[in-house]
Amino acid sequence: MKKNKATIPKKITLKKATTPGVKEYSFFEDVFAVVRQIPKGRVTSYGAIAAYLGTKLSARMVGWAMNAAHTATPKVPAQRVVNRNGMLSGRHHFSTPTMMEELLKKDGITVKDNTVVDFQIRFWDPVIELEL
């Protein structure tokens, strides 16, 4: 990550879809929506998604959202979401500890020591890619 701390000038206003009829909606939906837009062969971090959603101080929420991701439909490519170091911190939450790595390899991403190789190069920042 480029660590553009001073960047991200705009505060993205979540539509929060507090639709009184759709109880299905939740903070997770926004996370899923972003994750599903991650291009094949790319990865992003919890913090990046959190920042995009306007809750960058709560990357935990993103990670936690992913906990429900693999139960969501359509399936969310949660393997493309790693922590700021590019480490597969969430691999343990998959069916098997190696599944996340396998999925990433299918995407053409090389994983070494539970870390995405060339993470910064493959990094996909929703704040940049999806801004506007």
Added chain:
DNA sequence: CTCCTGACTCAGC
């Protein structure tokens, strides 16, 4: 309603 937890991150020591 209050308390606890969590796939993270940053700041301090």
Added chain:
DNA sequence: GGCTGAGCCAGGA
């Protein structure tokens, strides 16, 4: 330069 603590917010008990 690695380890620890605190902050973050949403949801489940």
